[in-house]
Amino acid sequence: xxxxxxxxxxxxxxxxxxxxxxxxxxxxxxxxxxxxxxxxxxxxxxxxxxxxxxxxxxxxxxxxxxxxxxxxxxxxxxxxxxxxxxxxxxxxxxxxxxxxxxxxxxxxxxxxxxxxxxxxxxxxxxxxxxxxxxxxxxxxxxxxxxxxxxxxxxxxxxxxxxxxxxxxxxxxxxxxxxxxxxxxxxxxxxxxxxxxxxxxxxxxxxxxxxxxxxxxxxxxxxxxxxxxxxxxxxxxxxxxxxxxxxxxxxxxx
Amino acid sequence: xxxxxxxxxxxxxxxxxxxxxxxxxxxxxxxxxxxxxxxxxxxxxxxxxxxxxxxxxxxxxxxxxxxxxxxxxxxxxxxxxxxxxxxxxxxxxxxxxxxxxxxxxxxxxxxxxxxxxxxxxxxxxxxxxxxxxxxxxxxxxxxxxxxxxxxxxxxxxxxxxxxxxxxxxxxxxxxxxxxxxxxxxxxxxxxxxxxxxxxxxxxxxxxxxxxxxxxxxxxxxxxxxxxxxxxxxxxxxxxxxxxxxxxxxxxxx
DNA sequence: CGAATTCTTGAGTTTCCTCAAACGATGTGG
DNA sequence: CCACATCGTTTGAGGAAACTCAAGAATTCG
Numbered sequence: 001x002x003x004x005x006x007x008x009x010x011x012x013x014x015x016x017x018x019x020x021x022x023x024x025x026x027x028x029x030x031x032x033x034x035x036x037x038x039x040x041x042x043x044x045x046x047x048x049x050x051x052x053x054x055x056x057x058x059x060x061x062x063x064x065x066x067x068x069x070x071x072x073x074x075x076x077x078x079x080x081x082x083x084x085x086x087x088x089x090x091x092x093x094x095x096x097x098x099x100x101x102x103x104x105x106x107x108x109x110x111x112x113x114x115x116x117x118x119x120x121x122x123x124x125x126x127x128x129x130x131x132x133x134x135x136x137x138x139x140x141x142x143x144x145x146x147x148x149x150x151x152x153x154x155x156x157x158x159x160x161x162x163x164x165x166x167x168x169x170x171x172x173x174x175x176x177x178x179x180x181x182x183x184x185x186x187x188x189x190x191x192x193x194x195x196x197x198x199x200x201x202x203x204x205x206x207x208x209x210x211x212x213x214x215x216x217x218x219x220x221x222x223x224x225x226x227x228x229x230x231x232x233x234x235x236x237x238x239x240x241x242x243x244x245x246x247x248x249x250x251x252x253x
Numbered sequence: 254x255x256x257x258x259x260x261x262x263x264x265x266x267x268x269x270x271x272x273x274x275x276x277x278x279x280x281x282x283x284x285x286x287x288x289x290x291x292x293x294x295x296x297x298x299x300x301x302x303x304x305x306x307x308x309x310x311x312x313x314x315x316x317x318x319x320x321x322x323x324x325x326x327x328x329x330x331x332x333x334x335x336x337x338x339x340x341x342x343x344x345x346x347x348x349x350x351x352x353x354x355x356x357x358x359x360x361x362x363x364x365x366x367x368x369x370x371x372x373x374x375x376x377x378x379x380x381x382x383x384x385x386x387x388x389x390x391x392x393x394x395x396x397x398x399x400x401x402x403x404x405x406x407x408x409x410x411x412x413x414x415x416x417x418x419x420x421x422x423x424x425x426x427x428x429x430x431x432x433x434x435x436x437x438x439x440x441x442x443x444x445x446x447x448x449x450x451x452x453x454x455x456x457x458x459x460x461x462x463x464x465x466x467x468x469x470x471x472x473x474x475x476x477x478x479x480x481x482x483x484x485x486x487x488x489x490x491x492x493x494x495x496x497x498x499x500x501x502x503x504x505x506x
Numbered sequence: 507c508g509a510a511t512t513c514t515t516g517a518g519t520t521t522c523c524t525c526a527a528a529c530g531a532t533g534t535g536g
Numbered sequence: 537c538c539a540c541a542t543c544g545t546t547t548g549a550g551g552a553a554a555c556t557c558a559a560g561a562a563t564t565c566g
Contacts, residue, residue, distance in 0.1 A: 076408065079493055084411050086404055098404065100397025106404065126393065130386040137379065143396055144353025150403045151339055151351065151359065155329065157410040158337050158454040162554065193513065201411040203555055208514055224513075224563060240332060415522065446545065456523055461546055477531075477545075 016042060030134045037128055038135065043119040054095060054109035054117065061099035063119045067091050070115025071190035074098065075198075076107040085199035087149060088112070088173075088191060091180050097146050112190040157201045160241075165200045166210035167239035170220065174229055185232070189225040214238075269295060283387045290381055291388065296372040307348060307362035307370065314352035316372045320344050323368025324443035327351065328451075329360040338452035340402060341365070341426075341444060344433050350399050365443040410454050413494075418453045419463035420492035423473065427482055438485070442478040467491075 016039050030038075045068060048054070054065050057077055072089040086107055089095050095117070099105040129136040152172070156165050178184035189196075193211075197204040214220045219235050221228040229235060269292050283291075298321060301307070307318050310330055325342040339360055342348050348370070352358040382389040405425070409418050431437035442449075446464075450457040467473045472488050474481040482488060 076404065078408065082412070084408060086407060097397070098400065100393055101395075101399075101401040102397070106401065126390065130383070130389055133383040136383055136389060140353055140379065140392075140396075143393075143400075144350070144355070146354075147351065147396075147400060147403065148354040148359065150400065150407070151329065153407060154339060154403070154410065155331065155337060157407065158451070159335070192511095198411065204512095205514080205556085206554060209554095212514070457544095458524085458546080459522060462522095465546070 030132075030138060034132045034135055037132060041120060041124040041128060043121075045116045046119060048111045048115045048117055050111055050114050052111045054111070055099075055105045056108050057105060059099075059105045061096070061103050061105065061122050063121045064097060064125065065095040065109065066118040066120070067093055067095060068116045068118060070111060070113040072115065073110050073112055073191060073195060073199075074107045075110060083198055085191075085195050087153065088195075088199070090176050094142055094146060097143055100143070112195070153199075162200075162202050162206050163210050163213065164239055164241055165202065166196075166207060167214065167219075167235050169196065169200060170214075170227065170229065171232070171235050171239055174232075184229070186226075186228045189227055283385075283391060287385045287388055290385060291373075294373060294377040294381060296374075298369045299372060301364045301368045301370055303364055303367050305364045307364070308352075308358045309361050310358060312352075312358045314349070314356050314358065314375050316374045317350060317378065318348040318362065319371040319373070320346055320348060321369040321371060323364060323366040325368065326363050326365055326444060326448060326452075327360045328363060336451055338444075338448050340406065341448075341452070343429050347395055347399060350396055353396070365448070406452075415453075415455050415459050416463055416466065417492055417494055418455065419449075419460060420467065420472075420488050422449065422453060423467075423480065423482065424485070424488050424492055427485075437482070439479075439481045442480055 016035055043063075048070070054072070055062070067089045068091055070091075072095055074086040074089065074095065076084045076086055078084060086098070089109075095109045096105065098107050125139075129139050156168050160168070173189075174184035174187070177187050191199075193207050194204045197207045200207065202210075211220070211222050214235075215222050217234070219229070219231045219238065221230055269288055296316075301323070307325070308315070320342045321344055323344075325348055327339040327342070327348065329337045329339055331337060339351070342362075348362045349358065351360050378392075382392050409421050413421070426442075427437035427440070430440050444452075446460050447457045450460045453460065455463075464473070464475050467488075468475050470487070472482070472484045472491065474483055
């Protein structure tokens with residue numbers, strides 16, 4: 001076996017074909033020919049340090065990113081300098097779509113942990129999409145899903161009270177971890193209480209109190225950033241406006 | 254001049270080429286050949302009665318709509334039956350993009366006034382987009398702009414107090430009316446106080462009180478749904494967290 | 507192991523929500 | 537054309553939720 005064929009194999013294994021998050025970043029899948037074309041333009045598995053920014057406010061749209069390991073947040077900076085967290089990005093999710101409308105980024109993409117990303121130059125992506133209809137379809141789909149997440153986010157913020165928002169947040173985070181093949185009951189939060197607060201539209205103290213309350217009610221177990229969901233059903237009940245059941249102790253269905 | 258050529262001319266004038274909202278629904282413009290292809294698939298100027306729904310929750314994605322006259326709202330229904338207003342749509346804006354992610358509508362498109370819409374069957378649109386790269390580009394752009402509006406909406410909801418939200422809302426509405434060629438100082442609200450409340454994440458009484466407050470401060474003049482913005486600068490100041498200036502009377506810069 | 511960050515908890519205050527009632531516009535039938 | 541019903545809006549009073557400020561625990565990190 002020649003050196004080059006070994007290299008080819010390694011290349012292939014590192015490419016989209018064998019990517020563990022492929023079903024996520026390209027739901028529905030596309031043909032292998034199309035996949036090869038995509039492979040050619042994807043910059044693979046770049047490591048990113050915690051706190052590093054993939055792009056900044058006002059940067060021209062150069063590429064979209066796909067989280068592979070680790071977690072990211074999208075934050076917008078309001079005129080008074082306040083940070084707003086627009087979303088969190090787990091493996092398989094696209095980052096940087098915010099620049100699609102104006103050609104410039106309206107927010108910053110920040111790594112919450114050490115992470116790796118794939119990077120797809122935008123002009124090449126749209127070129128390939130124009131030539132490969134199924135990829136165009138997939139793209140509309142993926143963008144649409146990011147819109148869906150934004151609307152879910154809106155749903156959390158509009159007229160829900162603090163405890164509901166927090167329960168909803170923890171539940172949906174669990175769901176997303178499950179999609180990535182991790183446990184949906186026990187996970188490590190990649191973001192600070194402050195990030196959560198700025199995502200949920202609350203004060204960070206309110207988030208902290210909410211966690212404590214859920215713990216007192218036996219719904220979750222939380223120490224720092226380690227979260228274990230003990231009672232999913234109850235968490236969901238609370239997320240949809242149910243009163244937390246009077247006595248401050250655990251309660252079995 | 255034959256009958257058929259007269260008809261052709263009328264057809265043409267009623268088509269996208271002469272459409273008053275073309276720059277809005279297709280910003281940046283596309284070539285005239287492409288425009289003709291688009292013309293062929295667009296159902297033009299259908300009248301819609303107030304309260305009529307363009308699509309309902311769960312409907313499969315069949316078409317996207319472009320508001321021509323009148324105004325629409327997108328509302329999602331939460332599991333407890335509460336309505337949430339996700340957005341308002343003025344002439345030139347696309348309606349129905351919420352189904353892009355899942356293929357099913359996640360919200361309902363409701364006419365707030367008597368209105369007219371253009372309707373574009375989705376499968377034909379994506380087919381033409383696949384063949385006409387510049388249209389694909391425009392589509393990404395337009396979808397991106399709708400994402401931008403969602404993010405602006407998030408920005409309003411996250412950690413802003415009631416008066417700021419209301420000021421921001423009125424200001425941005427003025428801006429949008431200006432884009433449509435109407436006055437940005439004096440307009441008729443197409444939506445009820447309740448709709449505004451469900452959009453801003455407030456109680457409807459709070460919206461009403463906010464309006465009254467702005468009127469007392471001489472910033473706007475409001476009677477029912479007629480709104481006149483008297484002091485844009487002050488409105489903007491209030492929108493960005495400024496205290497309303499003590500004395501309950503008008504104040505000149 | 508100590509410094510620095512992040513998180514929790516407490517006390518007091520503000521904002522905004524809820525409930526309730528009056529007011530105004532709009533449209534319908536007598 | 538007017539009386540009346542209906543819907544949308546305004547206004548008031550009281551209370552609850554969440555914010556701010558502040559200080560003390562716990563974790564993380566060098």
